[in-house]
Amino acid sequence: MSSASSLVVLDNGAYTAKIGFSSDEEPKLIQNCIAKAKSERRKQFIGNQYEDCRDLSGLYYLLPFQKGYLVNWDVQRQVWEHIFGKEVMNLEPPETSIIITEPYFNFGSIQDAMNEVFFEEYQFQAIHRTNAGTLSAFRCKKEPPKELCCMVVDSGYSFTHIAPYYDGKKVGNAIRRINVGGKLLTNHLKEILSYRQLHVMDETYVINQVKEDVCYVSSQFMPDMEITKLKGAENTIVRDYVLPDFQQIRRGYVKDESSASSANEQCVSLQIIRMNNERFSVPELLFNPSDVSIQEMGIPEAIVHCIGLVEEEMRPHLYKNILLTGGNSLFPGFKERVERDVRAMAPLNYDVRVTLPEKPITYSWQGGKLFSAAENFKELCVTKKEYEEYGQSICLEKFDV
Amino acid sequence: MVMAEAKTKQGSSRLKDANSRKILDQYSRAKRLRKQLEALEQDNFQEDPHIHLNTPNKKLPQFDADEGAPTKKKRKTTRGDHFKQRFRKTFASLVEEEQMSLKEPPNYMTACIPQSKFPARKFCSVCGNPSNYTCVTCGSRYCCVRCLGTHQDTRCLKWTA
Numbered sequence: 001m002s003s004a005s006s007l008v009v010l011d012n013g014a015y016t017a018k019i020g021f022s023s024d025e026e027p028k029l030i031q032n033c034i035a036k037a038k039s040e041r042r043k044q045f046i047g048n049q050y051e052d053c054r055d056l057s058g059l060y061y062l063l064p065f066q067k068g069y070l071v072n073w074d075v076q077r078q079v080w081e082h083i084f085g086k087e088v089m090n091l092e093p094p095e096t097s098i099i100i101t102e103p104y105f106n107f108g109s110i111q112d113a114m115n116e117v118f119f120e121e122y123q124f125q126a127i128h129r130t131n132a133g134t135l136s137a138f139r140c141k142k143e144p145p146k147e148l149c150c151m152v153v154d155s156g157y158s159f160t161h162i163a164p165y166y167d168g169k170k171v172g173n174a175i176r177r178i179n180v181g182g183k184l185l186t187n188h189l190k191e192i193l194s195y196r197q198l199h200v201m202d203e204t205y206v207i208n209q210v211k212e213d214v215c216y217v218s219s220q221f222m223p224d225m226e227i228t229k230l231k232g233a234e235n236t237i238v239r240d241y242v243l244p245d246f247q248q249i250r251r252g253y254v255k256d257e258s259s260a261s262s263a264n265e266q267c268v269s270l271q272i273i274r275m276n277n278e279r280f281s282v283p284e285l286l287f288n289p290s291d292v293s294i295q296e297m298g299i300p301e302a303i304v305h306c307i308g309l310v311e312e313e314m315r316p317h318l319y320k321n322i323l324l325t326g327g328n329s330l331f332p333g334f335k336e337r338v339e340r341d342v343r344a345m346a347p348l349n350y351d352v353r354v355t356l357p358e359k360p361i362t363y364s365w366q367g368g369k370l371f372s373a374a375e376n377f378k379e380l381c382v383t384k385k386e387y388e389e390y391g392q393s394i395c396l397e398k399f400d401v
Numbered sequence: 402m403v404m405a406e407a408k409t410k411q412g413s414s415r416l417k418d419a420n421s422r423k424i425l426d427q428y429s430r431a432k433r434l435r436k437q438l439e440a441l442e443q444d445n446f447q448e449d450p451h452i453h454l455n456t457p458n459k460k461l462p463q464f465d466a467d468e469g470a471p472t473k474k475k476r477k478t479t480r481g482d483h484f485k486q487r488f489r490k491t492f493a494s495l496v497e498e499e500q501m502s503l504k505e506p507p508n509y510m511t512a513c514i515p516q517s518k519f520p521a522r523k524f525c526s527v528c529g530n531p532s533n534y535t536c537v538t539c540g541s542r543y544c545c546v547r548c549l550g551t552h553q554d555t556r557c558l559k560w561t562a
């Protein structure tokens with residue numbers, strides 16, 4: 001139900017689109033993909049429709065993004081039409097303004113195509129294109145303790161960005177990308193499990209859940225490694241994970257060692273994966289990409305590196321306001337590890353403060369919601385009229401992407 | 402690669418043999434690594450479950466290259482060639498375009514974080530434990546005799562094919 005003129009915020013991630021009216025408390029999270037199942041021969045599942053599919057084994061994905069950039073427009077259009085349509089938002093684009101996010105250093109032709117699609121195809125009333133991190137920095141600036149500088153770490157599906165902000169404005173030449181994100185972690189977990197235990201290369205959906213359910217970031221990597229070599233009760237890290245079979249078990253879970261197996265477990269022959277050093281060696285790639293021969297710094301070293309790229313006066317302010325956003329920051333232990341490692345590498349006289357918001361995935365969407373209420377928001381939008389008159393150039397001028 | 406292999410066989414002196422094998426190794430090691438890294442970016446490993454079904458369904462909109470989802474709404478979809486092209490760029494061509502452009506940095510390429518100052522750690526390619534040994538044949542890491550055995554029976558050199 002859209003009112004006369006409404007405003008929508010769309011944080012268009014490669015994994016999920018976060019979308020909602022600026023009047024909503026929380027956005028909806030819609031998978032940014034089209035999925036195909038083996039069991040449904042004719043049907044495709046757009047966005048979250050796959051939830052209605054009985055058998056999710058071997059789920060096959062069509063993704064709009066590659067390496068974090070929008071390249072598969074056919075898929076993206078179908079997902080957007082689904083999201084804007086009756087099933088999700090039920091928008092009237094001509095009566096709607098939209099804030100939409102895109103990755104840092106988005107390619108020129110993708111930017112042009114975005115303007116074209118949003119104005120010419122969907123006919124939105126006005127648009128504002130920005131980076132998710134910019135919305136996060138905006139929110140951070142507004143909330144206590146209202147720091148002027150903010151070091152945004154956005155670790156999502158495709159990659160991780162380290163982006164310094166000064167008074168809500170990004171310091172473009174000090175932003176860096178680590179080519180490790182949640183997609184790579186899940187693929188790596190699939191790979192090592194398939195080699196060591198059970199062929200799960202086709203089970204991206206299931207193994208992604210395994211990752212989210214049992215992986216964590218270790219703050220004592222080598223000692224934890226030693227623990228995983230121990231047998232029996234001494235190994236406090238190992239977990240047995242029951243995979244879903246989509247007959248009796250719809251969702252996988254950690255097997256409870258202490259209690260007797262449930263009635264369900266007794267009659268079904270369970271498929272179990274043993275998660276041992278895999279629990280922490282997978283998220284570890286965010287901290288040591290070189291563990292899989294990606295010759296890049298990990299997050300803490302990258303933070304220190306990026307802070308070194310900004311003017312000296314700004315540095316202490318960035319160290320004391322490091323903001324963790326994106327899905328990977330939900331790994332247990334993530335914040336503690338970032339804090340510990342940055343502390344160890346930072347100059348001693350600087351305070352190091354790391355913040356993990358309660359909801360790091362929708363933090364930037366909330367920033368967009370706040371931003372839409374800002375005084376100068378209207379000026380920072382391009383209206384359809386302006387686009388018709390000035391074309392791409394006014395978008396280049398107004399949007400800081 | 403085939404050629405390089407043939408070359409090692411022709412080599413007569415042991416020294417020459419060892420040398421050319423080393424070159425071969427480096428090449429195929431790099432190739433194996435590249436394959437591993439590409440696999441980490443892949444969307445799917447299985448084939449499209451509908452791949453054999455799509456052929457008869459040809460009422461597709463014009464820029465639907467490979468998919469058979471009937472688009473319900475009638476949007477403005479008449480476009481010139483240039484438009485279609487813009488929506489068909491691969492990631493590689495986008496990067497290339499950016500490299501050719503005269504825009505000032507920063508850009509996608511300059512934003513990549515550099516290499517770590519810390520030395521890379523070594524883990525067993527079989528079990529994931531810290532590893533002290535390197536397979537002489539292929540350069541993979543292993544941690545114990547058992548893992549070496551598994552490695553030789555399974556992956557050693559297999560990925561270089």
Ligand SMILES: Nc1ncnc2c1ncn2[C@@H]1O[C@H](COP(=O)(O)OP(=O)(O)OP(=O)(O)O)[C@@H](O)[C@H]1O
Pocket residue numbers: 012013014015016017068155156157158159181182183208211212213325326327328330331361
């Ligand atoms: N509880 C969790 N623990 C670990 N990882 C998680 C958790 N929840 C989500 N993730 C991971 O976070 C990633 C998605 O994060 P996010 O929504 O920030 O990405 P995105 O914005 O869609 O992608 P991008 O910003 O790269 O375009 C996925 O890989 C997902 O598996």
Ligand SMILES: [Mg+2]
Pocket residue numbers: 012013014132154156157326
């Ligand atoms: Mg994101």
Ligand SMILES: [Zn+2]
Pocket residue numbers: 525526527528529530543544545548
């Ligand atoms: Zn081993």
Ligand SMILES: [Zn+2]
Pocket residue numbers: 536537538539540541552553556557558
């Ligand atoms: Zn080997």
